[in-house]
Amino acid sequence: MARKTQLLPKIALGVVGWAVALWIFFPIFWMVLTGFKTEMDAISTPPHLIFHPTLQSYHDVFAQENYWHFTFNTVLMSVFATGGALLLGVPAAYSMAFFPGKRTRGTLLWMLSTRMLPPVGVLVPVYLIARSTHLLDTIIGLGIINLLTNLPIIVWMLYTFFKEVPVPILEAGRMDGANRWQEISVVLLPLALPGIASTALLSLILCWNEAFWSLNLTSSNAAPLASFIASFSSPEGLFFAKLSAASTLAVAPILVFGWFSQKQLVRGLTFGAVK
Amino acid sequence: MAKVELRDIRKTYHAEEIIKGVSLDINDEEFVVFVGPSGCGKSTLLRMIAGLEEISAGDLLIDGKRVNDIEPAKRGLAMVFQSYALYPHMNVYQNMEFGLKLAGMPEPERRQKINDVAKTLQLDSYLKHKPGQLSGGQRQRVAIGRAIVRNPKVFLFDEPLSNLDAALRGQMRVELATLHRRLKATTIYVTHDQVEAMTMADKIVVLQKGVVEQVGSPLELYHHPRNLFVARFIGSPPMNFLPVTVRSVTENGIVVALDHGAPVTVPVLPGETASAEAMTLGIRPEHIVLDPQGEITGTIRMVERLGALTLLHVALPDGALIIVQTDGDHGGEVDAPVGLRLLAENCHLFDARGMALTKLVRHRLAG
Ligand SMILES: Nc1ncnc2c1ncn2[C@@H]1O[C@H](COP(=O)(O)OP(=O)(O)OP(=O)(O)O)[C@@H](O)[C@H]1O
Numbered sequence: 001m002a003r004k005t006q007l008l009p010k011i012a013l014g015v016v017g018w019a020v021a022l023w024i025f026f027p028i029f030w031m032v033l034t035g036f037k038t039e040m041d042a043i044s045t046p047p048h049l050i051f052h053p054t055l056q057s058y059h060d061v062f063a064q065e066n067y068w069h070f071t072f073n074t075v076l077m078s079v080f081a082t083g084g085a086l087l088l089g090v091p092a093a094y095s096m097a098f099f100p101g102k103r104t105r106g107t108l109l110w111m112l113s114t115r116m117l118p119p120v121g122v123l124v125p126v127y128l129i130a131r132s133t134h135l136l137d138t139i140i141g142l143g144i145i146n147l148l149t150n151l152p153i154i155v156w157m158l159y160t161f162f163k164e165v166p167v168p169i170l171e172a173g174r175m176d177g178a179n180r181w182q183e184i185s186v187v188l189l190p191l192a193l194p195g196i197a198s199t200a201l202l203s204l205i206l207c208w209n210e211a212f213w214s215l216n217l218t219s220s221n222a223a224p225l226a227s228f229i230a231s232f233s234s235p236e237g238l239f240f241a242k243l244s245a246a247s248t249l250a251v252a253p254i255l256v257f258g259w260f261s262q263k264q265l266v267r268g269l270t271f272g273a274v275k
Numbered sequence: 276m277a278k279v280e281l282r283d284i285r286k287t288y289h290a291e292e293i294i295k296g297v298s299l300d301i302n303d304e305e306f307v308v309f310v311g312p313s314g315c316g317k318s319t320l321l322r323m324i325a326g327l328e329e330i331s332a333g334d335l336l337i338d339g340k341r342v343n344d345i346e347p348a349k350r351g352l353a354m355v356f357q358s359y360a361l362y363p364h365m366n367v368y369q370n371m372e373f374g375l376k377l378a379g380m381p382e383p384e385r386r387q388k389i390n391d392v393a394k395t396l397q398l399d400s401y402l403k404h405k406p407g408q409l410s411g412g413q414r415q416r417v418a419i420g421r422a423i424v425r426n427p428k429v430f431l432f433d434e435p436l437s438n439l440d441a442a443l444r445g446q447m448r449v450e451l452a453t454l455h456r457r458l459k460a461t462t463i464y465v466t467h468d469q470v471e472a473m474t475m476a477d478k479i480v481v482l483q484k485g486v487v488e489q490v491g492s493p494l495e496l497y498h499h500p501r502n503l504f505v506a507r508f509i510g511s512p513p514m515n516f517l518p519v520t521v522r523s524v525t526e527n528g529i530v531v532a533l534d535h536g537a538p539v540t541v542p543v544l545p546g547e548t549a550s551a552e553a554m555t556l557g558i559r560p561e562h563i564v565l566d567p568q569g570e571i572t573g574t575i576r577m578v579e580r581l582g583a584l585t586l587l588h589v590a591l592p593d594g595a596l597i598i599v600q601t602d603g604d605h606g607g608e609v610d611a612p613v614g615l616r617l618l619a620e621n622c623h624l625f626d627a628r629g630m631a632l633t634k635l636v637r638h639r640l641a642g
């Protein structure tokens with residue numbers, strides 16, 4: 001009897017879980033599907049679930065734009081922004097987690113509040129600054145703006161992970177003669193590695209998918225994949241299938257990377273178990 | 276090797292003084308134990324000596340040199356933490372090697388040293404293990420080993436055995452004492468455990484609310500507590516306290532009257548004591564004997580049989596409960612009346628301020 005009453009909510013939860021997962025996944029599924037349709041099939045209503053798959057859209061996409069150029073820009077920009085954010089974020093989170101002052105909490109909240117500002121609100125000043133520093137349409141320029149917008153989240157995440165590292169272990173390092181840098185690099189970072197890896201992954205995904213600044217601050221040289229997708233959307237004509245194919249191409253690398261590193265992360269988490 | 280001196284050391288957190296001026300001399304090779312109730316500042320004091328906590332005021336001297344502003348590793352100390360604080364991502368060998376590496380010791384020398392220490396601590400077959408694969412006792416050994424390899428002038432321990440079970444704690448206690456006798460390094464040891472304090476210490480420092488209440492050898496604190504706090508804190512089960520009134524002052528001591536019972540002559544220096552003054556008499560459970568002709572009578576309320584000993588909780592006529600220790604074979608039963616005799620030479624008298632009156636005779640083992 002008791003088992004039965006426990007089983008029911010479990011099944012219900014499972015159903016809800018799957019429903020939500022499918023709900024979230026459906027647009028991606030539909031996008032991939034549409035990429036293999038003809039433009040006519042893509043706009044037909046009701047939509048055809050059975051159709052003749054074609055690679056025509058992919059051919060068109062590769063013929064029209066240099067996919068590798070955009071991918072290269074995106075990878076470079078994301079890695080630069082993530083590396084830079086970690087470089088700034090690790091010392092910041094270290095000092096906040098282990099040497100908190102009266103204003104630490106306030107600072108953390110304030111940092112997060114900068115994310116509440118809609119980016120369009122600072123578009124003009126940022127654009128003007130980028131122009132006068134000659135950073136318009138450069139990977140560095142786009143990287144810097146991504147680095148800065150993601151920094152608050154990265155510091156928050158690192159702060160949370162660092163908080164879980166037992167302080168006496170760091171103190172033992174200090175007693176053993178580790179200086180500040182050694183304490184961070186040899187003791188803290190290995191202990192917080194799974195957390196740092198997930199922070200880096202999140203930052204990479206955010207940079208990869210960022211569109212607003214990508215579209216506004218780059219034109220050709222430094223244009224990332226977001227611009228690549230946008231270039232297939234036009235005010236007239238049939239473009240749904242091509243757009244879907246381009247989008248699929250744009251998200252595929254980060255999707256695959258995320259999938260594999262996720263497994264690595266789980267491994268790291270269980271291996272590094274502290275206690 | 277090393278002498279540690281504390282000169283009016285203070286610690287303030289957020290305008291609140293936690294350590295209120297501690298002065299202390301710790302001699303070379305001495306084993307000093309800090310005891311006191313939870314929150315009295317033992318760990319804070321130890322961490323200030325270690326250099327993990329800033330000293331708000333006062334001077335800390337090691338071998339006569341002021342080290343307040345010297346970083347932990349340069350003070351020549353090693354610390355063993357309650358939680359062991361091993362590096363979880365390094366194996367046992369690397370844990371012990373870390374400090375030596377940072378100190379710039381050459382590889383062959385390091386290996387020699389670590390192997391020697393691992394052997395004495397019976398860790399030689401675990402050198403490749405990560406801390407997560409070791410038992411609590413083994414982790415504790417690694418933590419001790421990590422401290423020993425660095426050849427520190429002073430060892431600091433913060434409740435190192437409190438996470439171990441009773442049997443292992445007893446064993447490690449003996450090992451630590453043996454180790455200290457061999458290494459002869461000055462040691463400062465924080466503990467909650469009476470037995471650890473009494474058995475290992477050359478000198479016990481009793482702290483309360485950031486103030487040193489008394490410093491002395493274990494038996495000095497046991498036989499000559501300076502005040503009510505120390506008397507209550509040292510000894511288990513704790514000392515009994517009875518309100519008394521001074522009858523007269525004689526050359527053999529002070530004659531006091533219990534509320535219910537015959538007078539007792541306590542052999543202490545009278546000082547300023549006046550007749551009719553209210554005082555507190557302290558007597559340990561092991562210094563009360565069952566005697567139908569004794570000064571006081573009471574009723575047994577509870578019997579705790581520990582095997583070798585029996586503890587009787589006895590209610591006095593005024594309702595106060597006292598603990599009496601008697602032999603394991605005592606057949607005492609609840610609600611039975613008992614007569615009790617206080618061994619006068621083991622009685623302590625405390626004045627209204629809680630300060631002990633000096634005994635006429637010092638205990639021969641109290642130093
Ligand atoms: N970082 C800190 N900030 C504020 N107060 C602190 C801090 N560290 C310790 N305290 C306070 O200082 C007092 C002494 O703490 P400490 O840890 O030294 O006590 P302790 O004697 O070691 O206690 P225990 O036996 O429980 O370990 C406590 O009241 C504690 O609340």
Ligand SMILES: [Mg+2]
Pocket residue numbers: 317318319
């Ligand atoms: Mg403590």
